[in-house]
Amino acid sequence: MMEIKQYMQTVGRQARAASRRLAMASTAEKNAALLAIAAAIRRDSAALVAANGEDLAAARAAGLEPALLDRLTLSAKGVEAMAEGVEQVAKLPDPIGEMTDIKYRPSGIQVGKMRVPLGVVGIIYEARPNVTADAAALCLKSGNAAILRGGSEAIRCNQAIAALVQEGLTAAGLPPECVQVVATTDRAAVGELITLREFVDVIVPRGGKGLIARLLAECRVPMIQHLDGNCHVYIDDGADPAKALKIVENAKTQRYGTCNTAESLLIARAEAATQLPAIAALLTGKGVEIRGCPETRDLVEAAKAATEDDYATEYLAPIISVKVVAGLDEAIDHINRYSSHHTEAIVTESHPRAMRFLREVDSSSVMVNASTRFADGFEYGLGAEIGISTDKIHARGPVGLEGLTSQKWVVLGDGHVRG
Amino acid sequence: MMEIKQYMQTVGRQARAASRRLAMASTAEKNAALLAIAAAIRRDSAALVAANGEDLAAARAAGLEPALLDRLTLSAKGVEAMAEGVEQVAKLPDPIGEMTDIKYRPSGIQVGKMRVPLGVVGIIYEARPNVTADAAALCLKSGNAAILRGGSEAIRCNQAIAALVQEGLTAAGLPPECVQVVATTDRAAVGELITLREFVDVIVPRGGKGLIARLLAECRVPMIQHLDGNCHVYIDDGADPAKALKIVENAKTQRYGTCNTAESLLIARAEAATQLPAIAALLTGKGVEIRGCPETRDLVEAAKAATEDDYATEYLAPIISVKVVAGLDEAIDHINRYSSHHTEAIVTESHPRAMRFLREVDSSSVMVNASTRFADGFEYGLGAEIGISTDKIHARGPVGLEGLTSQKWVVLGDGHVRG
Numbered sequence: 076m077m078e079i080k081q082y083m084q085t086v087g088r089q090a091r092a093a094s095r096r097l098a099m100a101s102t103a104e105k106n107a108a109l110l111a112i113a114a115a116i117r118r119d120s121a122a123l124v125a126a127n128g129e130d131l132a133a134a135r136a137a138g139l140e141p142a143l144l145d146r147l148t149l150s151a152k153g154v155e156a157m158a159e160g161v162e163q164v165a166k167l168p169d170p171i172g173e174m175t176d177i178k179y180r181p182s183g184i185q186v187g188k189m190r191v192p193l194g195v196v197g198i199i200y201e202a203r204p205n206v207t208a209d210a211a212a213l214c215l216k217s218g219n220a221a222i223l224r225g226g227s228e229a230i231r232c233n234q235a236i237a238a239l240v241q242e243g244l245t246a247a248g249l250p251p252e253c254v255q256v257v258a259t260t261d262r263a264a265v266g267e268l269i270t271l272r273e274f275v276d277v278i279v280p281r282g283g284k285g286l287i288a289r290l291l292a293e294c295r296v297p298m299i300q301h302l303d304g305n306c307h308v309y310i311d312d313g314a315d316p317a318k319a320l321k322i323v324e325n326a327k328t329q330r331y332g333t334c335n336t337a338e339s340l341l342i343a344r345a346e347a348a349t350q351l352p353a354i355a356a357l358l359t360g361k362g363v364e365i366r367g368c369p370e371t372r373d374l375v376e377a378a379k380a381a382t383e384d385d386y387a388t389e390y391l392a393p394i395i396s397v398k399v400v401a402g403l404d405e406a407i408d409h410i411n412r413y414s415s416h417h418t419e420a421i422v423t424e425s426h427p428r429a430m431r432f433l434r435e436v437d438s439s440s441v442m443v444n445a446s447t448r449f450a451d452g453f454e455y456g457l458g459a460e461i462g463i464s465t466d467k468i469h470a471r472g473p474v475g476l477e478g479l480t481s482q483k484w485v486v487l488g489d490g491h492v493r494g
Numbered sequence: 495m496m497e498i499k500q501y502m503q504t505v506g507r508q509a510r511a512a513s514r515r516l517a518m519a520s521t522a523e524k525n526a527a528l529l530a531i532a533a534a535i536r537r538d539s540a541a542l543v544a545a546n547g548e549d550l551a552a553a554r555a556a557g558l559e560p561a562l563l564d565r566l567t568l569s570a571k572g573v574e575a576m577a578e579g580v581e582q583v584a585k586l587p588d589p590i591g592e593m594t595d596i597k598y599r600p601s602g603i604q605v606g607k608m609r610v611p612l613g614v615v616g617i618i619y620e621a622r623p624n625v626t627a628d629a630a631a632l633c634l635k636s637g638n639a640a641i642l643r644g645g646s647e648a649i650r651c652n653q654a655i656a657a658l659v660q661e662g663l664t665a666a667g668l669p670p671e672c673v674q675v676v677a678t679t680d681r682a683a684v685g686e687l688i689t690l691r692e693f694v695d696v697i698v699p700r701g702g703k704g705l706i707a708r709l710l711a712e713c714r715v716p717m718i719q720h721l722d723g724n725c726h727v728y729i730d731d732g733a734d735p736a737k738a739l740k741i742v743e744n745a746k747t748q749r750y751g752t753c754n755t756a757e758s759l760l761i762a763r764a765e766a767a768t769q770l771p772a773i774a775a776l777l778t779g780k781g782v783e784i785r786g787c788p789e790t791r792d793l794v795e796a797a798k799a800a801t802e803d804d805y806a807t808e809y810l811a812p813i814i815s816v817k818v819v820a821g822l823d824e825a826i827d828h829i830n831r832y833s834s835h836h837t838e839a840i841v842t843e844s845h846p847r848a849m850r851f852l853r854e855v856d857s858s859s860v861m862v863n864a865s866t867r868f869a870d871g872f873e874y875g876l877g878a879e880i881g882i883s884t885d886k887i888h889a890r891g892p893v894g895l896e897g898l899t900s901q902k903w904v905v906l907g908d909g910h911v912r913g
Contacts, residue, residue: 445907488864
């Protein structure tokens with residue numbers, strides 16, 4: 076334990092030192108590092124796939140579940156996508172140093188803001204090797220040193236990627252400690268990382284509920300957390316049936332395992348009899364299990380009974396809970412009660428009700444006549460995302476480069492003093 | 495202890511419920527409440543002064559220090575200033591509901607942001623009755639329910655103010671629980687408040703280092719913290735002596751007890767011999783004690799020796815540490831090492847060095863040719879401030895209404911689905 080503590084202290088101290096240099100790096104230096112990293116990844120594709128093969132063999136021997144083995148797998152195609160992802164980050168505009176809103180004040184000074192890095196970002200994630208390159212690239216471009224702690228099953232491949240990232244940094248004249256991948260699989264390292272207030276400015280967890288629960292209890296560093304996505308679609312009184320059908324289909328069935336997938340459908344009583352049977356037929360036809368309220372079950376023969384728990388559940392599976400509600404008020408109340416505050420959509424033709432839904436639903440993304448599946452950094456134009464925050468502090472919803480920055484105040488005078 | 499826990503749970507639950515209503519309140523409702531509060535405060539001025547008199551008598555009997563008694567005192571003039579402060583907040587623009595940056599994306603959806611309240615704000619402050627009205631007004635205008643915990647010495651006056659705030663809320667048709675002042679002086683209440691994750695979205699501490707140290711160890715809710723202000727003025731090579739003298743005088747001597755007062759002066763070696771004697775004479779003439787490096791002491795006879803500790807100290811008193819540095823690089827290194835990251839100023843005629851100072855000094859306010867005393871919500875045009883954050887997460891520097899808000903994403907479509 077003492078060794079882990081010392082090791083993480085060293086990692087933290089190195090990250091802090093590197094972050095000071097990186098905060099001053101020019102856009103050209105950061106882009107040169109990113110392109111060198113992408114080139115190194117492409118060059119060593121075979122070695123990365125081989126390292127991943129060792130990880131997979133060990134994970135199979137340890138009896139890892141097939142779904143997790145799938146996430147852990149890195150193919151040559153995956154390596155190429157990783158390199159392309161890093162190149163895409165190089166193309167994004169550099170957020171750092173941007174000065175905005177510089178205005179004269181009555182005292183004669185000019186006051187505005189300058190965008191700056193947060194400093195050191197700690198990222199804790201599952202055994203998905205692509206996240207290592209991804210997260211490294213986003214932190215680097217936003218001027219933040221990164222401490223990456225990936226799932227232990229991916230340790231060999233992550234270390235191989237880390238070496239290439241550090242090679243790229245060095246080639247561009249930046250300290251290799253700008254990106255450090257924790258070299259131990261000991262879980263105590265996470266405990267150290269999340270209490271290193273002196274050296275770590277923010278923790279970004281990308282993992283399941285167990286990880287988040289642990290962090291909520293133990294984390295002593297500010298966190299950009301990503302909880303589950305229990306997303307809703309509400310079909311309003313007078314909603315267009317064609318739009319409703321299309322949006323529910325896309326929100327629920329395009330992908331079952333993503334956090335922006337709809338897990339619950341609410342429908343206004345006035346529309347239930349006319350719209351619900353067709354929607355249910357489409358979902359059932361695609362193999363989606365329906366768990367409904369009593370009114371839903373009267374209209375949809377195949378529906379099972381929904382429990383209180385169902386309304387609060389992120390299934391990540393071909394299952395959907397369905398509830399008939401009186402109208403907008405009940406829909407908003409239900410969503411604010413059961414939702415995880417990730418993403419919710421209304422299907423409506425009514426402007427005032429659309430506006431009320433946008434204002435009154437307390438979630439990180441609120442949508443009118445659009446699929447919840449759009450809640451995504453690329454779809455929103457962020458270029459890439461480090462995660463989706465369901466917090467309200469600092470960053471909410473998809474977090475891109477800007478979410479990894481802060482703004483300091485800039486004051487320009489010419490000998491001005493306060494009166 | 496169990497009673498305090500239950501009491502704070504009730505306060506938290508009520509705050510959460512009230513916050514949902516307040517988040518939906520119109521600007522007119524919020525302003526009506528603010529004006530009713532101001533009127534009630536003005537009407538009951540004599541009663542407030544009397545309640546404060548009881549607080550003062552008890553504090554005197556308990557042997558409270560004169561400086562703290564001074565802060566605790568509320569005069570009729572102070573009550574009027576309090577009412578005017580609340581009226582000023584009513585005049586500020588309402589930040590809530592503002593939609594910005596709504597842009598079309600290639601998919602055809604429009605994506606932008608809407609400004610929303612944080613929810614429930616917990617504010618912990620010293621025995622200064624005016625903060626109660628101030629903080630209540632800022633939270634109310636920004637659509638946040640507030641839980642206020644003032645210093646126990648001010649309990650009678652704070653409760654009297656709380657009753658008037660709740661009267662104003664009720665008059666405007668808003669739940670009185672939008673603003674709750676903790677009714678117990680038991681310190682355990684603070685311990686409960688800072689761990690009420692379910693009901694409290696952010697804690698804003700306005701207090702001394704002891705409070706912040708306790709919160710850093712125990713707080714389980716995100717915090718907008720305000721640490722000390724060890725602010726620097728750096729006089730650069732070639733700085734204009736008249737501007738330098740004026741800025742140092744204002745930054746150090748306008749007020750000694752404020753967090754934006756300069757505590758340390760750095761001067762480039764090339765300017766020390768010509769500029770330091772006059773600056774030292776002015777400061778010494780005003781009764782400021784100088785603690786200097788050896789070079790400073792060679793130039794300024796009256797200077798005492800500065801220790802390592804001096805460079806890290808926020809004196810809040812007529813004392814200043816002075817160090818001669820080689821130039822900009824050493825100044826930036828010194829500041830980033832010893833500063834509390836609050837506010838730093840450079841006096842310079844060089845554009846490139848001014849730009850380097852702005853970019854490379856890691857503090858919440860960085861200034862060129864202006865007094866550190868300008869670091870203030872009113873001076874920056876925020877209208878009012880709830881505190882000055884030395885954190886980087888969420889809010890940095892003076893925090894006004896906007897710092898008490900978050901932004902959610904808004905997506906507008908017309909039946910759009912993800913491809």
